Amino acid sequence: MKTYARLPLTLVRGKGCYVFDDNGNKYLDFVAGIAVNTLGHGHPAMVKALHEQTQQMLHCSNLYHIPQQVELATKLAALSGLDQAFFCNSGAEANEAAIKLARKFFYDADSNRRTVITATNSFHGRLLSTLTATGQDKVKVGFDPLPAGFIHVPLNDLHALTHAIDANTAAVLLEPLQGEGGVNLATAEYLQGVRKLCDEHGILLMLDEVQTGIGRTGTMFACEHASIQPDIITLAKGLGGGMPIGVMLASEKVASSFSPGTHGSTFGGNPLSCTAALTVLKTIETEALLDNVKTRSQQLQQGLTDLINRFDCLVALRGQGLLLGLLCSCEVAPIINLCRQHGLLVLPAGTHVLRMLPALNISEAEVSEALMQLEKSLNEFST
Numbered sequence: 001m002k003t004y005a006r007l008p009l010t011l012v013r014g015k016g017c018y019v020f021d022d023n024g025n026k027y028l029d030f031v032a033g034i035a036v037n038t039l040g041h042g043h044p045a046m047v048k049a050l051h052e053q054t055q056q057m058l059h060c061s062n063l064y065h066i067p068q069q070v071e072l073a074t075k076l077a078a079l080s081g082l083d084q085a086f087f088c089n090s091g092a093e094a095n096e097a098a099i100k101l102a103r104k105f106f107y108d109a110d111s112n113r114r115t116v117i118t119a120t121n122s123f124h125g126r127l128l129s130t131l132t133a134t135g136q137d138k139v140k141v142g143f144d145p146l147p148a149g150f151i152h153v154p155l156n157d158l159h160a161l162t163h164a165i166d167a168n169t170a171a172v173l174l175e176p177l178q179g180e181g182g183v184n185l186a187t188a189e190y191l192q193g194v195r196k197l198c199d200e201h202g203i204l205l206m207l208d209e210v211q212t213g214i215g216r217t218g219t220m221f222a223c224e225h226a227s228i229q230p231d232i233i234t235l236a237k238g239l240g241g242g243m244p245i246g247v248m249l250a251s252e253k254v255a256s257s258f259s260p261g262t263h264g265s266t267f268g269g270n271p272l273s274c275t276a277a278l279t280v281l282k283t284i285e286t287e288a289l290l291d292n293v294k295t296r297s298q299q300l301q302q303g304l305t306d307l308i309n310r311f312d313c314l315v316a317l318r319g320q321g322l323l324l325g326l327l328c329s330c331e332v333a334p335i336i337n338l339c340r341q342h343g344l345l346v347l348p349a350g351t352h353v354l355r356m357l358p359a360l361n362i363s364e365a366e367v368s369e370a371l372m373q374l375e376k377s378l379n380e381f382s383t
């Protein structure tokens with residue numbers, strides 16, 4: 001079905017931070033499957049781990065204990081400071097689970113709190129619940145009636161959030177850095193204020209780190225930049241490094257509201273996907289990729305800032321780590337097309353923001369190459 005406006009490009013192979021089309025053309029990949037290919041393409045550790053696991057077991061029902069799932073849950077709990085994990089297959093499913101858990105938590109407490117507050121320009125997925133939670137009207141057209149119980153307020157506006165909280169509020173759901181919505185960063189002061197508000201009102205703070213989690217911003221979780229601890233974190237995308245996996249992490253107090261029969265997932269946390277995720281986490285550690293993200297981000301930001309100073313169509317730099325956006329005074333589609341012609345794959349975040357999401361192991365030379373390709377494209381666009 002035509003649910004994607006596909007570009008005139010057929011990719012058939014990847015190696016490192018490069019991909020190749022069916023005509024043998026080579027492209028530097030600054031899309032990375034939309035923040036999925038954490039280790040690039042064909043990383044030896046991933047190839048080895050998945051090959052070995054396919055010889056043992058691909059899938060096992062969650063009716064039984066799964067060793068890789070237990071190991072992954074333990075690792076994520078230690079990294080996040082949360083206690084329990086629910087595994088699924090995508091970010092939308094992880095956010096759906098978070099919404100359900102928040103409501104069940106207050107139901108168990110004999111409370112009528114059910115409403116979830118999210119931010120305008122947010123993106124939380126395309127399930128009926130998560131597209132309703134999403135703060136963009138364009139994704140909702142034609143899908144009414146939509147579920148009740150969602151309110152949207154502007155990001156970084158603590159006053160608006162304060163006035164939106166009432167006796168029916170169960171949780172606040174935020175992206176620390178909005179990806180799809182335009183690469184909009186929630187400030188540390190704002191996130192700290194939200195945490196304080198949630199504590200004062202006895203409601204839950206849920207952070208959607210589907211795009212920002214697992215090292216994308218230079219820390220394992222983006223909320224670490226604000227030094228806050230949420231009640232729930234959702235992850236997907238980069239956790240599997242290319243294999244489908246999602247997870248909702250929650251504190252023990254909140255997680256206890258899920259019991260047998262309240263939620264589930266046939267494929268969630270299967271041995272193959274968990275093996276991929278464990279390999280991603282191990283490689284981030286052994287190859288010091290969090291440090292690499294910080295160093296390469298500085299290099300990329302400096303280069304992009306130089307381009308902003310030289311090209312009138314570029315307005316501002318947004319983002320954090322290796323989730324960066326260029327705000328443009330024009331629509332970015334023509335620039336993206338020129339980048340592709342020059343061998344660089346980038347993507348939009350709305351109509352006026354060019355987004356860059358390279359693998360976390362991107363090299364200094366590859367960042368320099370990307371900046372040169374972008375400069376060529378901007379020169380051609382500006383003439």
